[in-house]
Amino acid sequence: MSSVLVTNVGELTTNDSTLGDGSMLGLIHDAALVIENGQVSWVGDRRLAPPADRAIDAGDAAVIPGFVDSHSHLVFAGDRAAEFAARMTGHPYAAGGIRTTVSATRAATDETLSINVAHLVDEMLRQGTTTVEIKSGYGLTVADELRSLAIARQFTEETTFLGAHVVPPEFVDDPAGYVELVTGSMLEAAAPYARWVDVFCERGAFDGDQARAILQAGMAAGLLPRVHANQLGPGPGVQIACEMGAASADHCTHLSKQDIEALSSSGVVATLLPAVEFSTRSVYPDARALLAAGVTVALASDCNPGSCYSSSMPLCIALAVREMRMSPGEALWAATCGGATALRRDDVGHLGVGAKGDFAVLAAPSYLHLAYRPGVPLISSAYAAGRRVA
Amino acid sequence: MSSVLVTNVGELTTNDSTLGDGSMLGLIHDAALVIENGQVSWVGDRRLAPPADRAIDAGDAAVIPGFVDSHSHLVFAGDRAAEFAARMTGHPYAAGGIRTTVSATRAATDETLSINVAHLVDEMLRQGTTTVEIKSGYGLTVADELRSLAIARQFTEETTFLGAHVVPPEFVDDPAGYVELVTGSMLEAAAPYARWVDVFCERGAFDGDQARAILQAGMAAGLLPRVHANQLGPGPGVQIACEMGAASADHCTHLSKQDIEALSSSGVVATLLPAVEFSTRSVYPDARALLAAGVTVALASDCNPGSCYSSSMPLCIALAVREMRMSPGEALWAATCGGATALRRDDVGHLGVGAKGDFAVLAAPSYLHLAYRPGVPLISSAYAAGRRVA
Numbered sequence: 017m018s019s020v021l022v023t024n025v026g027e028l029t030t031n032d033s034t035l036g037d038g039s040m041l042g043l044i045h046d047a048a049l050v051i052e053n054g055q056v057s058w059v060g061d062r063r064l065a066p067p068a069d070r071a072i073d074a075g076d077a078a079v080i081p082g083f084v085d086s087h088s089h090l091v092f093a094g095d096r097a098a099e100f101a102a103r104m105t106g107h108p109y110a111a112g113g114i115r116t117t118v119s120a121t122r123a124a125t126d127e128t129l130s131i132n133v134a135h136l137v138d139e140m141l142r143q144g145t146t147t148v149e150i151k152s153g154y155g156l157t158v159a160d161e162l163r164s165l166a167i168a169r170q171f172t173e174e175t176t177f178l179g180a181h182v183v184p185p186e187f188v189d190d191p192a193g194y195v196e197l198v199t200g201s202m203l204e205a206a207a208p209y210a211r212w213v214d215v216f217c218e219r220g221a222f223d224g225d226q227a228r229a230i231l232q233a234g235m236a237a238g239l240l241p242r243v244h245a246n247q248l249g250p251g252p253g254v255q256i257a258c259e260m261g262a263a264s265a266d267h268c269t270h271l272s273k274q275d276i277e278a279l280s281s282s283g284v285v286a287t288l289l290p291a292v293e294f295s296t297r298s299v300y301p302d303a304r305a306l307l308a309a310g311v312t313v314a315l316a317s318d319c320n321p322g323s324c325y326s327s328s329m330p331l332c333i334a335l336a337v338r339e340m341r342m343s344p345g346e347a348l349w350a351a352t353c354g355g356a357t358a359l360r361r362d363d364v365g366h367l368g369v370g371a372k373g374d375f376a377v378l379a380a381p382s383y384l385h386l387a388y389r390p391g392v393p394l395i396s397s398a399y400a401a402g403r404r405v406a
Numbered sequence: 407m408s409s410v411l412v413t414n415v416g417e418l419t420t421n422d423s424t425l426g427d428g429s430m431l432g433l434i435h436d437a438a439l440v441i442e443n444g445q446v447s448w449v450g451d452r453r454l455a456p457p458a459d460r461a462i463d464a465g466d467a468a469v470i471p472g473f474v475d476s477h478s479h480l481v482f483a484g485d486r487a488a489e490f491a492a493r494m495t496g497h498p499y500a501a502g503g504i505r506t507t508v509s510a511t512r513a514a515t516d517e518t519l520s521i522n523v524a525h526l527v528d529e530m531l532r533q534g535t536t537t538v539e540i541k542s543g544y545g546l547t548v549a550d551e552l553r554s555l556a557i558a559r560q561f562t563e564e565t566t567f568l569g570a571h572v573v574p575p576e577f578v579d580d581p582a583g584y585v586e587l588v589t590g591s592m593l594e595a596a597a598p599y600a601r602w603v604d605v606f607c608e609r610g611a612f613d614g615d616q617a618r619a620i621l622q623a624g625m626a627a628g629l630l631p632r633v634h635a636n637q638l639g640p641g642p643g644v645q646i647a648c649e650m651g652a653a654s655a656d657h658c659t660h661l662s663k664q665d666i667e668a669l670s671s672s673g674v675v676a677t678l679l680p681a682v683e684f685s686t687r688s689v690y691p692d693a694r695a696l697l698a699a700g701v702t703v704a705l706a707s708d709c710n711p712g713s714c715y716s717s718s719m720p721l722c723i724a725l726a727v728r729e730m731r732m733s734p735g736e737a738l739w740a741a742t743c744g745g746a747t748a749l750r751r752d753d754v755g756h757l758g759v760g761a762k763g764d765f766a767v768l769a770a771p772s773y774l775h776l777a778y779r780p781g782v783p784l785i786s787s788a789y790a791a792g793r794r795v796a
Contacts, residue, residue, distance in 0.1 A: 095771065095772075096778075097771075097772055097774035097775060097778045100778040101734050101777075101778070104728065104731070104777065105731070105733055142783065143782070143783070291781070294724075294728055295728070295778075295780065325775075325778050326779055326780050326782055327779075327782055328780070328781030328782050331780055331781025331782075334684075334781075337494050338684055338685070338687060341495070343491065344491050344494070379529075381485065381487075382485075382487055384487035384490065384491055385715075387490070387494065388491070388685075389715050389717075390684060391533075391718030391720060391722075391780075392529065392533070392717055393533070393783040
């Protein structure tokens with residue numbers, strides 16, 4: 017038994033609407049929380065806090081649940097900074113650029129890949145992200161997808177098999193053959209290391225029929241579905257996600273009214289990735305239409321070397337507010353509880369009793385500063401299961 | 407005599423086009439530099455570096471000149487996060503909001519103001535900013551402007567008298583009386599603590615005639631002029647800056663062709679503050695038109711509690727690239743050498759021989775990552791005159 021009291025919290029975001037101000041964020045001022053054996057055991061007014069083995073003084077700063085980044089691609093090698101610079105001076109983003117990273121990833125040692133992931137996970141912790149989903153998808157051979165997931169699994173339970181990221185060069189004349197590989201021996205090798213199956217359903221990647229086949233095979237192998245949907249243009253991705261009961265449809269940049277209705281009636285989370293739109297100079301998703309329709313919205317980074325090499329959830333919040341007209345509170349909720357919902361997790365993304373003790377202390381008096389102070393490193397410390405991790 | 411060798415620099419940006427690749431950035435790969443008594447005494451190929459008393463190993467990372475943030479308002483008290491949140495959900499930015507901060511600043515103790523500045527300057531150092539200009543302008547009485555500048559002077563030589571920030575409430579019916587105060591006893595009290603005089607020439611603040619009178623009085627008192635120009639709409643600010651030989655016209659969001667021609671022919675620096683446009687959901691300045699006309703462009707933060715509470719020069723670079731179509735190299739130059747030019751400084755903003763040893767080590771192999779990785783804290787350490795400061 018070991019307990020820790022986090023006290024002198026100027027503003028605590030619990031994401032439990034039965035607490036504090038009763039809002040979606042369940043804000044408590046002059047708050048404290050107690051974490052026992054890694055879980056929140058008490059939360060409330062700091063003057064009423066029970067004793068604990070040790071104490072952390074938040075110095076009147078704001079405390080928020082650790083960010084839940086439900087979409088990232090961290091297992092890769094190589095550098096695409098020059099491609100980024102070219103894109104910014106006039107060359108549009110195309111899914112084919114993924115193949116550059118595939119070559120570098122295949123050529124890298126396990127150790128290099130593992131060091132790269134460790135570096136990015138650490139960078140995320142320093143920015144307050146305590147839960148991260150990590151996809152494969154830069155290997156695209158049985159052996160390279162397998163090792164990508166085995167490496168990812170060293171860092172998170174939330175691993176996603178994305179053999180269907182793009183058709184690799186050696187299958188360019190035989191995409192059906194690649195789908196057969198993905199749904200056959202590649203899936204068989206990957207499944208023990210993955211919780212999720214995902215597909216990039218997009219022109220230039222996989223079409224609707226291919227996406228269905230890949231998700232169905234993944235589900236038959238015991239994986240849960242999620243979909244890269246409607247990023248670069250309208251398409252069937254969101255509808256497929258809804259049909260198949262995916263946990264989340266990610267991107268949702270180009271949606272029809274029917275897509276929004278399908279998300280709303282199915283309960284599939286719309287995971288928005290605004291740092292991608294920032295980094296590819298794209299239009300942004302219509303978050304307000306989604307929220308108005310009652311869709312659950314999550315924010316995630318999509319950290320990857322091509323379309324978005326940002327690991328910053330605070331930037332996602334600032335962009336959600338500036339570019340998608342989410343309120344700062346909606347954005348914080350989406351980056352925490354929204355991400356947890358997109359991963360079907362009820363133990364993270366909030367700080368109600370029973371939640372994991374994953375939280376970040378801000379160098380600011382209120383969560384509002386995450387949007388109010390864009391670009392400023394505002395995470396002064398981060399904790400996972402009550403232990404300091406950054 | 408004390409010398410330090412900075413070696414194993416994977417990519418060194420010198421901003422000296424006679425060095426390295428001969429570009430505007432004067433990039434040297436596998437570089438080193440030597441700093442003696444606070445100044446760069448040698449720069450070049452690391453294999454040829456002379457010995458020094460001690461060494462810093464940059465670990466093959468990129469090294470850049472410390473950022474020169476030539477426009478900030480750090481002397482204030484109070485919090486306007488709620489105003490920001492309201493603005494993001496529909497209320498436009500208005501200059502009048504400045505008065506909220508004026509009340510809080512007047513009510514604050516010297517110690518509170520000083521602690522606030524120290525906190526923000528430290529935050530800037532951690533983000534690689536080693537030279538910062540700080541304005542007064544939230545006091546707006548003789549005593550409060552005087553103490554604002556005296557506090558700013560504790561942190562930087564680049565202090566700016568901005569009594570003409572906005573007409574304070576007690577002069578709302580007598581703006582001419584306020585201009586008389588600013589150009590009279592307030593200027594007299596402020597001048598010993600200021601290098602620069604500035605005026606917010608904008609509808610809702612000071613008109614062209616008032617701006618001219620204020621700048622002329624400041625210049626007669628030995629101060630150098632700079633101007634807040636053409637931020638919220640077209641206006642005479644840029645033309646006045648050019649007429650009066652200001653070092654810089656800041657904002658430049660709404661320019662006519664004549665304004666661009668005047669900047670080009672006068673040599674006045676156009677200081678762009680894109681984090682303001684981000685934080686006020688404004689259109690961005692036309693950086694490409696300015697660059698095409700041969701205007702010297704600087705980037706600065708405008709860190710202030712109202713229109714832009716970001717101190718992040720890396721964010722300014724990312725926004726300049728994404729939103730204003732500057733290349734990553736143009737943006738880095740503008741955030742370093744451009745800022746130095748806007749402050750008429752030739753000892754900072756570059757790392758040629760004779761420059762101050764002010765630099766930042768990036769957690770990245772190239773300066774390109776400043777734009778490629780928006781929001782990510784990429785400054786691993788910062789040095790001023792060869793001494794580690796963050």
